Amino acid sequence: MNTQASGRASIIRMIAALALLLVLTLGLVFLAGEAFYPWAKAIHVIAVISWMAGMLYLPRLFVYHVDAAPGSIQSETFKVMERRLLRAIINPAMMVAWVFGLWLAWRGFAFQGGWLHAKIAAVLVLSALHGYLSASVRAFAEDRNTKTARHWRIVNEVPTVLMIIIVILVVVKPF
Numbered sequence: 574m575n576t577q578a579s580g581r582a583s584i585i586r587m588i589a590a591l592a593l594l595l596v597l598t599l600g601l602v603f604l605a606g607e608a609f610y611p612w613a614k615a616i617h618v619i620a621v622i623s624w625m626a627g628m629l630y631l632p633r634l635f636v637y638h639v640d641a642a643p644g645s646i647q648s649e650t651f652k653v654m655e656r657r658l659l660r661a662i663i664n665p666a667m668m669v670a671w672v673f674g675l676w677l678a679w680r681g682f683a684f685q686g687g688w689l690h691a692k693i694a695a696v697l698v699l700s701a702l703h704g705y706l707s708a709s710v711r712a713f714a715e716d717r718n719t720k721t722a723r724h725w726r727i728v729n730e731v732p733t734v735l736m737i738i739i740v741i742l743v744v745v746k747p748f
C-alpha cells in the first residue's frame with residue numbers, strides 16, 4: 574500500500590473507532606439501568622481478555638522479530654502481524670475495556686474504594702506500556718529497533734505481573 578492510501582486507511586480506522594466509542598457511550602447512557610450492570614461487566618471482561626492476549630503476544634513477536642534480518646521475508650511478515658495485532662485487536666479492546674471499566678466504577682462504586690484507585694493506577698501503568706509497545710511497532714516497521722531479544726523477554730513479563738495485581742485487586746478487594 575502506498576503512503577497516501579495507508580494515510581487514508583488510518584483516517585477511516587480512526588473515524589470508525591470514534592464512531593464505535595460514541596455508540597458504546599450512547600448505549601451506556603440509554604441502557605444504564607441496574608440490569609445492564611452484569612452485561613457491562615461481561616463486556617468489560619471480554620475486552621480485558623482480548624487486550625491482555627494482545628499485550629502478551631506482541632512482545633513475544635518482537636523477541637522473534639529481532640533475529641529476522643531487515644528486508645527479509647520473515648521481517649516483513651512480522652511487521653504485518655504486529656501492525657494487525659495492534660490495530661485490529663489491542664487498540665479497540667483497550668478502548669472498550671476503559672469505557673466499560675469507567676462506567677462500572679461510576680455506576681457500581683461512585684469511584685470510591687482503595688482497591689479501585691489502586692486498580693486504576695495499575696491499569697494506567699498497563700496503558701503506558703501499551704503506548705510503549707505501540708511506538709515499538711512503529712520502530713520495527715521502520716527497521717529502527719535497537720533493543721535486544723532479552724529486553725523484549727523482560728518486557729513480556731510486565732503485563733503478566735500487572736494482570737495478577739489487577740485481578741486480585743478487583744476480585745479480592747483487599748482494601
Ligand code: HEM
Nearest residue numbers: 618621670671674675677678681693696736739740743744
Ligand atoms: C481500563 C480501566 C479499568 C477500570 C476503570 C476497571 C474497573 C472495573 C470495575 C469497577 C469492575 C466491577 C467490579 C465489581 O462489580 O465488583 C471491574 C470488573 C472487572 N475487571 Fe476491571 N477495570 C479496568 C480494567 C481492567 C483490566 C485491565 C483487567 C484485567 C487485567 C480487569 C479485570 C476485571 C475483572 C476480572 C473484573 C470482574 C471482577 C468480578 O466480577 O469479581 N479490569 N473492573
